[in-house]
Amino acid sequence: MFKKTLYISTSPHLTKNTSVEVIMRNVVYALLPTSFFSVYVFGWNAALVLITAVGSCVITEHVLCRISKKESTVGDWSAIITGLLLGLTLPPIFPLWMTFLGGVIGIGMGKFLFGGLGYNVFNPALVGRAVLQAAFPVAITTWYSGFMADRFSGLHSSILTLPFMEPAVDGSSGATPLSAFKFDGVLTETSDLALGLVSGSTGETSAVLILLGGLYLVIRNFMNWRIPVAILVTVFVFSGLLYLADPSEYPSPLFMLFSGGLMLGAVFMATDMVASPITSFGVIVYGVLIGALVVVIRIWGGLPEGVMYAILLANAVSPHIDRLIRYRVYGTKAKSA
Amino acid sequence: MLNFRRHSFKHGVHPPENKDETNSLPIRQFQFAPSIILPLSQHLGKPSKPLVREGQEVVRGQLIAEADGYMSVPLHAPVSGKIRRVSNVPTISGKMAQGIYLEPFPSSTQEVLEGEPISWESATAEEILQGIQNAGIVGLGGAAFPTHVKLKIPDGKHCDELIINGIECEPYLTTDHRVMLEQPDDIFLGIKYLLKATGAKRCIIGIEANKQDAADFLKGFVKKGDPITVEVVPVKYPQGAEKMLITSLLGKEVPSGGLPIDVNAVVVNVATTAEIGRLLPHGRGIQERVITITGPGVKKKGNYLIPIGTPLRFVLEELGVHEPVSEVYMGGPMMGVAVSNLDISVVKGTSGILVFTEDQVRRPQKVYPCIKCGACVDACPLSLNPSKLGILAKFEEYDQMAEEFNLMDCFECGSCSFVCPSHIPLVQYFRLSKSIVRKRKAA
Numbered sequence: 001m002f003k004k005t006l007y008i009s010t011s012p013h014l015t016k017n018t019s020v021e022v023i024m025r026n027v028v029y030a031l032l033p034t035s036f037f038s039v040y041v042f043g044w045n046a047a048l049v050l051i052t053a054v055g056s057c058v059i060t061e062h063v064l065c066r067i068s069k070k071e072s073t074v075g076d077w078s079a080i081i082t083g084l085l086l087g088l089t090l091p092p093i094f095p096l097w098m099t100f101l102g103g104v105i106g107i108g109m110g111k112f113l114f115g116g117l118g119y120n121v122f123n124p125a126l127v128g129r130a131v132l133q134a135a136f137p138v139a140i141t142t143w144y145s146g147f148m149a150d151r152f153s154g155l156h157s158s159i160l161t162l163p164f165m166e167p168a169v170d171g172s173s174g175a176t177p178l179s180a181f182k183f184d185g186v187l188t189e190t191s192d193l194a195l196g197l198v199s200g201s202t203g204e205t206s207a208v209l210i211l212l213g214g215l216y217l218v219i220r221n222f223m224n225w226r227i228p229v230a231i232l233v234t235v236f237v238f239s240g241l242l243y244l245a246d247p248s249e250y251p252s253p254l255f256m257l258f259s260g261g262l263m264l265g266a267v268f269m270a271t272d273m274v275a276s277p278i279t280s281f282g283v284i285v286y287g288v289l290i291g292a293l294v295v296v297i298r299i300w301g302g303l304p305e306g307v308m309y310a311i312l313l314a315n316a317v318s319p320h321i322d323r324l325i326r327y328r329v330y331g332t333k334a335k336s337a
Numbered sequence: 338m339l340n341f342r343r344h345s346f347k348h349g350v351h352p353p354e355n356k357d358e359t360n361s362l363p364i365r366q367f368q369f370a371p372s373i374i375l376p377l378s379q380h381l382g383k384p385s386k387p388l389v390r391e392g393q394e395v396v397r398g399q400l401i402a403e404a405d406g407y408m409s410v411p412l413h414a415p416v417s418g419k420i421r422r423v424s425n426v427p428t429i430s431g432k433m434a435q436g437i438y439l440e441p442f443p444s445s446t447q448e449v450l451e452g453e454p455i456s457w458e459s460a461t462a463e464e465i466l467q468g469i470q471n472a473g474i475v476g477l478g479g480a481a482f483p484t485h486v487k488l489k490i491p492d493g494k495h496c497d498e499l500i501i502n503g504i505e506c507e508p509y510l511t512t513d514h515r516v517m518l519e520q521p522d523d524i525f526l527g528i529k530y531l532l533k534a535t536g537a538k539r540c541i542i543g544i545e546a547n548k549q550d551a552a553d554f555l556k557g558f559v560k561k562g563d564p565i566t567v568e569v570v571p572v573k574y575p576q577g578a579e580k581m582l583i584t585s586l587l588g589k590e591v592p593s594g595g596l597p598i599d600v601n602a603v604v605v606n607v608a609t610t611a612e613i614g615r616l617l618p619h620g621r622g623i624q625e626r627v628i629t630i631t632g633p634g635v636k637k638k639g640n641y642l643i644p645i646g647t648p649l650r651f652v653l654e655e656l657g658v659h660e661p662v663s664e665v666y667m668g669g670p671m672m673g674v675a676v677s678n679l680d681i682s683v684v685k686g687t688s689g690i691l692v693f694t695e696d697q698v699r700r701p702q703k704v705y706p707c708i709k710c711g712a713c714v715d716a717c718p719l720s721l722n723p724s725k726l727g728i729l730a731k732f733e734e735y736d737q738m739a740e741e742f743n744l745m746d747c748f749e750c751g752s753c754s755f756v757c758p759s760h761i762p763l764v765q766y767f768r769l770s771k772s773i774v775r776k777r778k779a780a
Binding site for chain 2: 006021118
């Protein structure tokens with residue numbers, strides 16, 4: 001007996017049965033209902049945008065790892081999340097070459113330049129989208145109505161635009177509820193917003209499915225619920241106060257909650273663990289900041305939608321929140337930072 | 338002063354308990370091994386000094402090594418037999434250390450030699466502390482800190498509360514549980530000694546909620562007018578850590594870098610208390626202790642009363658460990674030490690022996706970068722920031738870890754490593770960092 005070598009390890013000899021890969025994989029699962037619904041609403045166009053975005057992110061991550069002679073980190077599933085999130089924030093008829101470029105920039109500049117997973121300051125998908133928005137302001141605001149009769153029979157001409165070409169602006173593009181409100185003063189029914197029966201980005205449509213995905217992650221303890229709750233409550237209260245002050249000037253808080261990319265941003269983008277604060281109180285400050293910025297940009301800013309910039313700004317502030325807000329260490333007096 | 342009773346501490350983790358297989362098994366006496374190995378350093382502090390020569394015959398309970406100064410305890414012969422050698426013996430650290438090989442007489446009656454009895458009624462506090470040191474008693478929970486040193490109240494301080502630690506928050510271990518169910522008289526007698534030695538006014542026996550039977554049982558022994566209460570606290574690791582238990586029971590925090598006596602409390606393990614109650618009235622020394630032997634690799638799992646110095650290999654062979662063994666821990670799975678050599682022996686601080694076979698061993702897992710998920714931050718019972726500390730350790734910023742992030746407060750419970758989804762060896766980094774900081778300070 002006892003012929004085998006004894007393993008030696010240092011305590012603790014037990015670990016929780018979880019890993020980064022499991023967390024990331026479950027985030028992908030949580031995004032799937034939203035993704036499939038967007039394909040149902042927008043047809044093959046949306047499917048192509050999503051597939052291109054994911055493919056671009058995965059390929060970029062793999063190639064960059066190879067170039068820097070590191071083991072490929074594609075297996076941790078985080079590049080797939082970035083790809084899905086990027087695709088879901090783009091218009092469903094966004095030219096594929098631009099989509100691909102967005103993935104390369106998101107992973108390359110947003111993630112790899114900072115040192116890869118765990119070191120990114122900003123949410124990589126939003127970095128990709130921010131650059132696309134600056135580079136292609138027309139294409140990224142060319143929306144497309146959902147439930148078009150031909151959505152499963154053919155592709156929109158815009159999506160197949162040749163590389164380095166701008167798509168021709170198409171007459172069938174529907175205005176998003178936010179731009180309709182901002183530029184034309186038209187309000188959309190909240191129930192249509194919640195169920196996703198409006199035009200908009202690929203994944204901005206169904207708040208219900210986004211919330212279900214978030215609920216799944218919260219139940220599995222893969223997401224900090226405080227972040228979306230803080231954002232949504234702030235948006236509701238802030239815009240609610242404005243609405244009470246002057247209902248003719250300001251949109252209703254429910255419209256603010258369910259329109260645009262707020263749900264997707266609050267549930268899936270602001271909750272990027274790497275780019276959000278680490279303490280329970282810190283994430284609430286972070287969430288309130290995002291919520292306030294969203295309302296400010298939407299109502300007083302020049303853009304119809306402000307979720308992306310609100311999250312990117314809060315990402316930049318997040319390390320400072322961690323520096324200022326710490327738990328009081330057991331047995332010490334509260335430290336002033 | 339306000340004294341909120343929180344009944345638990347902040348954060349903590351819930352590892353699977355795995356206590357069901359042994360917590361209903363009564364303590365059984367283990368037989369004598371053909372050879373006994375006794376390291377002279379079975380406690381924190383200075384090793385004891387041998388008093389015996391090779392070839393000398395000793396009686397069970399006889400003093401064979403004396404304490405070397407105050408921070409040391411003596412060693413008693415666990416069996417009657419003959420000293421084979423006084424030389425280097427293998428120890429759990431992997432290093433050889435000075436020790437004694439003892440060969441038991443096969444047909445001896447194994448009667449125990451008794452010393453000078455100490456009565457709790459007539460002895461002074463000083464005499465009780467001396468008696469505890471003479472009995473070779475150390476913390477039996479695993480730390481093996483000399484108990485008489487811990488009980489000595491420094492000048493200018495006083496002890497209000499004596500806390501008896503019956504938490505046993507380590508998974509798998511059931512020794513304290515069985516001791517509470519089977520040795521209540523020893524425990525309550527031990528408490529009398531401890532109350533007198535510390536001058537404490539009250540005594541609280543703290544028990545985790547998964548040992549409700551022990552709590553109910555012990556409550557039945559508290560007589561009217563006794564200053565003793567039994568309190569049940571929630572199951573949460575590391576509830577049994579001194580600081581955490583004080584917070585749970587008294588609602589106070591031990592100051593950073595301080596000791597329980599700074600909040601007028603002293604914490605003693607329940608098995609140590611029982612040992613004091615059993616040994617002091619007879620002036621005996623420790624010869625044996627209760628150890629939980631369990632794990633998927635053991636056929637005859639149970640709680641055994643094993644003579645100190647019994648070789649690990651003998652214990653495992655007797656309990657039907659015949660499959661190829663892959664990993665053996667001494668202590669619990671959260672803070673215990675993996676054994677590199679089965680020729681070491683059971684010492685006073687051994688609370689459990691866990692045996693795992695090939696297929697149950699935890700394989701080294703792929704380490705990912707820290708994704709700042711905050712799981713460790715919400716696990717650390719001291720509210721440290723293990724994520725930040727881990728990153729600083731990687732960059733070898735040890736001084737910053739100690740000065741800005743309270744590294745030296747870490748008592749290495751391992752909760753951070755337990756929860757980390759990136760499998761970063763956090764507590765392992767901190768052990769290393771702490772020893773480097775200590776060396777730098779000493780230099």
